[in-house]
Amino acid sequence: QVQLVQSGAEVKKPGASVKVSCKASGYTFTRLTLQWVRQAPGQGLEWMGWINAGNGNTKYSQKLQGRVTFTRDTSASTAYMEVSSLRSEDTAVYYCARNNDWGYMDVWGKGTTVTVSS
Amino acid sequence: DVVMTQSPDSLAVSLGERATINCKSSRSVLYSSNNKNYLAWYQQRPGQPPQLLIYWASTRESGVPDRFSGSGSGTDFTLTISSLQAEDVAIYYCQQYYDSPLTFGGGTKVEIK
Numbered sequence: 536q537v538q539l540v541q542s543g544a545e546v547k548k549p550g551a552s553v554k555v556s557c558k559a560s561g562y563t564f565t566r567l568t569l570q571w572v573r574q575a576p577g578q579g580l581e582w583m584g585w586i587n588a589g590n591g592n593t594k595y596s597q598k599l600q601g602r603v604t605f606t607r608d609t610s611a612s613t614a615y616m617e618v619s620s621l622r623s624e625d626t627a628v629y630y631c632a633r634n635n636d637w638g639y640m641d642v643w644g645k646g647t648t649v650t651v652s653s
Numbered sequence: 654d655v656v657m658t659q660s661p662d663s664l665a666v667s668l669g670e671r672a673t674i675n676c677k678s679s680r681s682v683l684y685s686s687n688n689k690n691y692l693a694w695y696q697q698r699p700g701q702p703p704q705l706l707i708y709w710a711s712t713r714e715s716g717v718p719d720r721f722s723g724s725g726s727g728t729d730f731t732l733t734i735s736s737l738q739a740e741d742v743a744i745y746y747c748q749q750y751y752d753s754p755l756t757f758g759g760g761t762k763v764e765i766k
Contacts, residue, residue, distance in 0.1 A: 570755070572703075580695075580703065580746055582755040596754050630702055638750025639693035641714065643702040 537561035539569075539631050539644035546650045547621050554617040555647045557631035564612035565589040568634040571605065571616050573627040574646075581627075585634060586614055621651045655679055655749050659758035665766040672734040674761045676747035681727045684751065691751035694723055694732045697760075698743045706745075707732065739765065 542556040557569060571583040584595040586605035593605045599618070607614045618625055629647045632640035656679040666672045682691045690710035695703040705714045707723035710730055720735045734741055742765060747758040 579760045580748075580757040582757065594753065632703075637708075638691060638755065639705060639708040639748065640695075640703075641705050641708075643704065646702050 537642045539642055541644040541647045544648040549651055549653055551621050552619040553649050554615055555629050556613050556615050557644055558613045565609055569614045570632045570634045570640055572630045575627045623651050626651045654754055655752050655756050657747055657749055657756050657758035659761050663762040665764045666737045667766045669736050672737050672763055674732040674745050676730040676758050678728045678749055682749045682751035683727050690726055691749055692730050693748045695746045696743045
């Protein structure tokens with residue numbers, strides 16, 4: 536079955552960077568786009584952007600542009616999300632989600648908790 | 654950006670009763686060339702990732718119980734749970750995929766009365 540398996544929880548200091556992985560299985564990785572969405576504690580869902588797993592094209596939310604980078608390793612069917620210059624406001628659960636051909640997200644990873652604390 | 658506004662913020666419904674959640678977009682998400690509304694609904698149970706329930710405003714995802722239904726067009730949409738079950742306790746989000754950036758509603762928390 537289609538699965539997205541994310542890396543484990545991270546605790547980082549302000550100013551540091553974090554890199555989260557999302558390993559896909561059960562479908563052809565390069566055929567679809569992966570979205571990244573985050574959720575601060577007790578808050579709603581915030582779209583971060585996407586990466587086209589086939590050609591590597593990316594789009595970032597304006598809010599995070601310049602601090603977030605999406606990459607992928609097609610040989611490992613894995614996508615990566617890196618956030619730099621971490622702030623306390625970046626404390627959240629980070630989700631990867633498979634974007635079908637149209638823009639809705641039909642499969643989600645379980646999430647990676649990133650805590651930014653001094 | 655297309656702003657998605659959900660109402661109510663929360664609601665408590667008795668088991669077996671109907672729950673209705675509204676979602677309004679700041680501009681139409683109906684694409685005229687294919688007559689499709691680019692609107693999805695997700696369910697997020699406590700401690701779980703979101704799960705797709707509905708796409709194209711009214712198409713149920715495979716495996717979603719038929720007590721869940723979506724309706725509406727243009728800027729006004731509704732998610733209805735026809736007979737609330739205990740496992741439906743969750744936060745429900747609408748999301749538009751008509752335009753970038755993708756945007757979500759603020760969520761509606763559904764509880765048992």
